[in-house]
Amino acid sequence: MPDPREVIFGRLEALRFELDAIDPKAGFGVEGKFAAAVGIDKTTYSLIKKLERDLPFTAACRIKDRWGISLDWLYYGEQTAGAQIMAKIGRGPIEAKRPTPKRKAG
Numbered sequence: 001m002p003d004p005r006e007v008i009f010g011r012l013e014a015l016r017f018e019l020d021a022i023d024p025k026a027g028f029g030v031e032g033k034f035a036a037a038v039g040i041d042k043t044t045y046s047l048i049k050k051l052e053r054d055l056p057f058t059a060a061c062r063i064k065d066r067w068g069i070s071l072d073w074l075y076y077g078e079q080t081a082g083a084q085i086m087a088k089i090g091r092g093p094i095e096a097k098r099p100t101p102k103r104k105a106g
Contacts, residue, residue, distance in 0.1 A: 002075040005051045011074055012048070012055060015063070018089060038062045 002008065020028040027033040035045035038059040047053035055074070063069045067089065072078040 002054075003077055005048070005054060007077065008055055008075060009048055009051065011077065015067070015069060019067070022089060037066070 016028050016031075016034045019026065019034075026037075028037065031045050031049075032042035035042050039062045040048075040056060040059050044053065044056070048055055060071055060074050063074065064071055070078065
């Protein structure tokens, strides 16, 4: 069973804000622009925000396809997937653990 609507919406908003922080010119700070990017209208997004509607699976799949976000993280909050997601968009603990390039001796 997926997590409750409010938890899933919290993850959706976290993703939206993170994407907006990375690229403010994309306009994802505006709910309608983010909604359009995932293939839903702003009314549907509003209903999701009000916890009156579930995140459509097709929208979740668009998120997965566009940004590589795991459906397990969106719907179930799997921590491993969450860490991978944050690293993928360049903002997370895995990013800090990447090895530094070796310098040539000389």
